[in-house]
Amino acid sequence: MPQVSMPEESMVRAPKKIIIDTDPGIDDAMAILLAFESPELDIIGITTTFGNVRTTMATNNALHLCELGGRDDIPVSQGLETSLRGQLKNRIADFVHGQDGLGNTHPPAPKRSAIAQSAPDFFRQKSKEYPGEVTIVALGPLSNVAKAVEDDPDFAKNIGQIIVLGGNFMVNGNVNPAAEANIYGDPEAADIVFTCGADIIIIGINVTHQVFFTGKEMEEVRDSKGKYGKYLYDVSKFYFAYHQNAYDIDAIYLHDPTTMIAAIDPSLFTYAKGVVRVQRDGICKGLTVFNNTSKKWAEPTDWCNLPEVKVAMTVDAPAISKMMKDRLMGV
Numbered sequence: 001m002p003q004v005s006m007p008e009e010s011m012v013r014a015p016k017k018i019i020i021d022t023d024p025g026i027d028d029a030m031a032i033l034l035a036f037e038s039p040e041l042d043i044i045g046i047t048t049t050f051g052n053v054r055t056t057m058a059t060n061n062a063l064h065l066c067e068l069g070g071r072d073d074i075p076v077s078q079g080l081e082t083s084l085r086g087q088l089k090n091r092i093a094d095f096v097h098g099q100d101g102l103g104n105t106h107p108p109a110p111k112r113s114a115i116a117q118s119a120p121d122f123f124r125q126k127s128k129e130y131p132g133e134v135t136i137v138a139l140g141p142l143s144n145v146a147k148a149v150e151d152d153p154d155f156a157k158n159i160g161q162i163i164v165l166g167g168n169f170m171v172n173g174n175v176n177p178a179a180e181a182n183i184y185g186d187p188e189a190a191d192i193v194f195t196c197g198a199d200i201i202i203i204g205i206n207v208t209h210q211v212f213f214t215g216k217e218m219e220e221v222r223d224s225k226g227k228y229g230k231y232l233y234d235v236s237k238f239y240f241a242y243h244q245n246a247y248d249i250d251a252i253y254l255h256d257p258t259t260m261i262a263a264i265d266p267s268l269f270t271y272a273k274g275v276v277r278v279q280r281d282g283i284c285k286g287l288t289v290f291n292n293t294s295k296k297w298a299e300p301t302d303w304c305n306l307p308e309v310k311v312a313m314t315v316d317a318p319a320i321s322k323m324m325k326d327r328l329m330g331v
C-alpha cells in the first residue's frame, strides 16, 4: 500500500492566537518584541494592566512597542487601573523599570490610541469569537483576567489557555520573602483566576530565576544584527543596575520572555498538576500555595474539590536563552 502523505500546508500548525496582558516594563518589552519575531504566534491583541507602571503608562508603552515593531495592526485595549476590588496601588515598580517603565529612555508619545473596549470585555469577546482557541499570556497582576471570570460564567470554558507569569513555588518571592510581584499586585484576582477552572499554566520565579542574560550577552544583543538589539540594550541598562544592586549579579532575569516562550514551546518546561490558592492578606499576602500531594486530608481543606492548574517545575534554560538570542539577534 502506498503511503498517504499529508499535503505540506496541513502539516503546518496554524499560529496560536494570543492576547498579551502586560504592564511594560522592560522584560515585558522584551517579551512583546520576541512575540513579534515568533511565527508560531498570532497576536490578536495587547491588553494593559498595572504593576511595573500604572495602567495608562502601560497602554502608552504597549502602543509605543507596537509602533517600534511596525505592528500598529494589533489592537491595544486598556485594562483596570485598580485591583479587582478597586484599590489604587501605591506600589509601582519604578525602582526596577524606571519612571517611564522603559529604563528612563523616555519613548516618544505613540501616534495611535487604545481601542474603546476595556481589557476584560476584549477577553470575553475574543473567547466567544474563537472558543477554545485563544491563549492569554498574562505578564502582570491578574485583575483584568479575574474581572472577565467574574463577569462571564462561560469565560473559563471559552478561553483556550491562560499562561501566567507569577508566584513563587518553594522559593522566596521578589517583593518580600512571601510574595512575587504580579501575585502581590492583586492576590484576590490571582486566587480567583487560579481556581476558575480554565486551562492554566503558571510560570513562577522558581523557574524564571534560572533564565537570564549576563551583561556580556546584553552587549552581544546590542551588537547583533537584530532590529531591536540597541533598543533592548538601552532600555535594559536600568534593569541591569537594579539586578546588580538587589541581587548582586551581573545579569538580568528574563521573567516575561520566558513566559512568552511557554506559549511558543511549552515542552521546554516540565509541570506538576495541583490546586494553587493565594494568601489574600496578612504578612504572607500574595503567597502562592500549591497542593500537589495525593494525601487524603483528615479534614476538608481550602484546596479540596477545586480545579487543578499546571505549575512549571523545571525549565530548559539554555534552550530558552538560545531561542531568545536567535530571534532577537537575527541569527
Ligand SMILES: O=c1[nH]c(=O)c2ncn([C@@H]3O[C@H](CO)[C@@H](O)[C@H]3O)c2[nH]1
Residues within 6 Å of the ligand: 025, 026, 027, 028, 052, 093, 096, 139, 174, 175, 180, 181, 182, 205, 246, 255, 256
Ligand atoms: O516589584 C518588583 N520587584 C522586583 O524585585 C522585581 N523583579 C522583577 N519584577 C517584575 O515583576 C515580574 C516578575 O516578578 C516581572 O514582570 C518583572 O518585570 C519585579 N517587581
